Amino acid sequence: MKKTQISSNATIFLKFIVPSIFYLAFTFAIAGLITEGKYAGALSASFVLVIFGLFIYMAFVRLKHVSIDDEYVFISNYFKTIKISFSELESVSDLSFGGNYQPIFIHFKKRTDFGYSIIFINTCTRYFNFSEQSITKELSIKIKSIREGLPE
Structure with missing residues (x-):
């Protein structure tokens, strides 16, 4: 089972x-x-420091490094990594602005070491390419198929 990184390499910088x-x-x-x-x-x-500091925290400091394989989602804050089964995921959503900055939220059925949800930045390779299937849709399909017991 090969792990595939789905979060941006820019995560550590951001x-x-x-x-x-x-x-x-x-x-x-x-x-x-x-x-x-x-x-x-x-x-x-x-x-200004307090107001924008809250925005910086919500938008950047909470970011996680995310990889997946066939069965698990691997989530890291660069100090600790946890492994979550796809069956423990509740939903996946995103805020699609177009371009490279696409925050994606993964919501869990129960609390994890990183809380009830995490945020990461997608590894988007092309600007404004709406024909490409997003990782959000792929993960949502995988969650739905596991929930319904269907093969992927």
Whole structure:
């Protein structure tokens, strides 16, 4: 059984590098404003840091590295990897914006070490190619066939 990676190679960059750059830049900006005595600007920048920080967390920090084989889904946060049977998956959904950034959500029947759902970025190779069957549809078909006891 060969494992196939279905999450983007950019996951590690988006999960660790982008948030680090964002938080460091805003932290240095706030520190600079405070040292110059511009407390109103520092307060505004702190507000932006909190608001956009929540967005960065929800969009990037929660990303997982995902691979599949014939029977299991392998999910990693780069520190820990778990193996989940396809029969334990509830559903798969996505937010398709076109282009390379396609967040995909996997929802589980019961709580896993990563919670009731995870998010990953698809390995989309072409921009705006709507004729290509998405991994979301493939996983949904696999879940449905397992649920109904049909061969794939």
